[in-house]
Amino acid sequence: MPDTSQCRVCSGTVEQFFDFGRQPLADAFVTPGRTGEEFFYRMAVGACRTCTMVQLMEEVPRQHMFHEDYPYVSSGSTVMRAHFEKTAERLLDTELTGPDPFIVEFGCNDGIMLKTLADRGIRHLGVEPSGGVADMAAAKGIRVRKTFFEESVARDIVAADGHADVIYAANTFSHIAYVDDIFRGVRELLAPTGVFVFEDPYFLEIVQRTSFDQIYDEHFYFFAVRSVQEMAARHGLELVDVERLQVHGGEVRYTLAHPGARTPSPAVAELLAEEEARELTHPDTLRGFGESVEGTRERLLALLRRIRDEGGRVVGYGATAKSSTVINYCGIGPDLVSFICDTTPAKQGRLTPGLHIPVREPKAFADPYPDYALLFAWNHADEIMAKEREFRQAGGRWILYVPEVRVV
Numbered sequence: 204m205p206d207t208s209q210c211r212v213c214s215g216t217v218e219q220f221f222d223f224g225r226q227p228l229a230d231a232f233v234t235p236g237r238t239g240e241e242f243f244y245r246m247a248v249g250a251c252r253t254c255t256m257v258q259l260m261e262e263v264p265r266q267h268m269f270h271e272d273y274p275y276v277s278s279g280s281t282v283m284r285a286h287f288e289k290t291a292e293r294l295l296d297t298e299l300t301g302p303d304p305f306i307v308e309f310g311c312n313d314g315i316m317l318k319t320l321a322d323r324g325i326r327h328l329g330v331e332p333s334g335g336v337a338d339m340a341a342a343k344g345i346r347v348r349k350t351f352f353e354e355s356v357a358r359d360i361v362a363a364d365g366h367a368d369v370i371y372a373a374n375t376f377s378h379i380a381y382v383d384d385i386f387r388g389v390r391e392l393l394a395p396t397g398v399f400v401f402e403d404p405y406f407l408e409i410v411q412r413t414s415f416d417q418i419y420d421e422h423f424y425f426f427a428v429r430s431v432q433e434m435a436a437r438h439g440l441e442l443v444d445v446e447r448l449q450v451h452g453g454e455v456r457y458t459l460a461h462p463g464a465r466t467p468s469p470a471v472a473e474l475l476a477e478e479e480a481r482e483l484t485h486p487d488t489l490r491g492f493g494e495s496v497e498g499t500r501e502r503l504l505a506l507l508r509r510i511r512d513e514g515g516r517v518v519g520y521g522a523t524a525k526s527s528t529v530i531n532y533c534g535i536g537p538d539l540v541s542f543i544c545d546t547t548p549a550k551q552g553r554l555t556p557g558l559h560i561p562v563r564e565p566k567a568f569a570d571p572y573p574d575y576a577l578l579f580a581w582n583h584a585d586e587i588m589a590k591e592r593e594f595r596q597a598g599g600r601w602i603l604y605v606p607e608v609r610v611v
C-alpha cells in the first residue's frame with residue numbers, strides 16, 4: 204500500500220497518518236437481500252507536507268456518493284434548522300443588503316438555509332446534485348438546479364442570473380476533492396465585492412476530541428485555518444474571516460473574497476496562532492491522534508462486549524454517516540448493537556453499510572427501552588437527550604465515545 208499521495212490542493216506530497224482499512228460508503232444504507240452489491244474503498248487520511256491540508260488518500264467517484272437516493276436530509280434536527288435560520292438572517296443583515304442581491308448555495312440539500320431567504324423574496328439559486336433532497340427543496344419554493352456545482356455550471360449561472368453577492372456552502376465544500384475546478388467557478392461567479400462563505404468540521408476539534416468518525420468517504424478534506432488560507436491564496440482568493448461554530452461537533456465558517464476587496468479580520472491571525480501553538484499538523488500530533496483512535500476502539504469494544512456478556516441490550520441512536528466509521532472500523536455487528544433508530548424514512552428498513560445493523564423508526568426505541576443507547580448522533584446530544592428524558596428516567600444509560608468512551 205502506498206503511504207503517500209499527491210495533494211489535491213497544491214500537488215505536494217501527502218503523508219498518510221492513519222489507515223482505517225476497507226470501508227463501505229457511509230451513507231449507502233443497504234436494502235436487505237442486496238448486501239452483495241456494496242462498494243468498498245481503502246479509507247486512509249494524510250496531511251500535505253507543503254500546504255498542510257488533511258485529506259483522504261483515495262477519492263471516491265462523486266456519483267457513487269451523491270445521487271437520486273442520497274439519504275441525508277438536513278432538516279432532521281431542530282438545532283440545525285435554527286442554526287441555518289440564524290445564518291440566513293446574518294447574511295441578510297451583512298451581505299445581502301444591495302437593491303437586488305443574489306445568493307448561490309451549493310449543496311443546499313432540502314433547502315434548510317435558502318428557505319428563509321426565499322420566503323423574504325431574495326433572489327437565490329440552490330445547486331444540488333442529489334435528486335431526492337433537491338426535490339424537497341423545490342417543493343418548499345426554492346429555485347434549485349439539480350447538478351454538481353463546477354466551473355461550467357458557474358458560467359451558466361452568470362449568463363442567466365449575473366454575479367453572486369454571496370456563494371455559500373455548508374458541509375459541502377469539504378466533500379469536493381476537485382477544488383481547482385470549484386475555485387475557477389467561484390472566481391467567475393462571485394461579484395467583485397462578494398463573499399464565498401463555507402462552514403465545515405474543524406480539524407483542530409477532530410484532533411482534540413478524537414472525533415475520528417468525522418472521517419468517511421464524503422468528507423474528503425479536513426479544513427483548518429492554515430490550510431484554507433493557503434488553498435484560497437493558491438486559487439486566487441483571500442481568506443478574510445473565520446468564526447468558530449458549535450454545530451456538528453465543532454466547525455469553522457470561513458469567508459473568502461477577491462484579493463484586496465476586504466480587510467482581513469484579526470480572527471484569522473488569532474486562530475492561525477492557536478493552530479500553530481498546538482502544532483496541529485506536526486507528525487507527533489497526528490501520531491498521537493492515531494493512538495487515541497485506537498484507544499477509543501479498544502475501550503468501546505470492551506464496554507459493548509461486557510454489556511453483551513452480562514445480558515444487557517444496546518440500541519444505536521442515529522444512523523449517522525459518522526456511525527459507519529465507528530461500526531466498521533471497530534467491528535460492531537448486530538450481536539453488539541441490535542438495531543439503530545433513526546428519524547430518516549429513507550434509512551428505515553435498511554441495513555447499515557458494511558456490518559448490516561438494521562435501521563428502525565424512532566418508536567422502536569421505546570418498545571421496550573434498551574439498557575443502553577449508543578449515541579451515534581453525539582453532535583445532537585443536547586437535542587436528543589432532552590427529547591428522550593424518559594429513557595433515562597426508566598433507568599436507561601447513554602454510551603458516548605466522543606471525546607472519550609463513557610456511560611452517562
Ligand code: SAH
Binds near residue numbers: 350351374375
Ligand atoms: N448544506 C447541507 C447539506 C450538507 S450534505 C447541510 O449543511 O446540512 C452535502 C450536500 O452536498 C449533499 O446534499 C450533496 O448532494 C451535495 N453535494 C456534493 N457535491 C456537490 C457539488 N459538487 N455541488 C453541489 N452540491 C454537492
Ligand code: TYD
Binds near residue numbers: 544
Ligand atoms: P448528522 O449527525 O447530522 O450527520 P451525519 O450523517 O453527517 O453524520 O445525522 C443525524 C442523524 O441522526 C440523521 O440520520 C437523523 C438522526 N436523528 C435522529 O434519529 N433523531 C434526532 O433527534 C436527531 C436530531 C437526528
Ligand code: ZN
Binds near residue numbers: 211213252254
Ligand atoms: Zn498540499
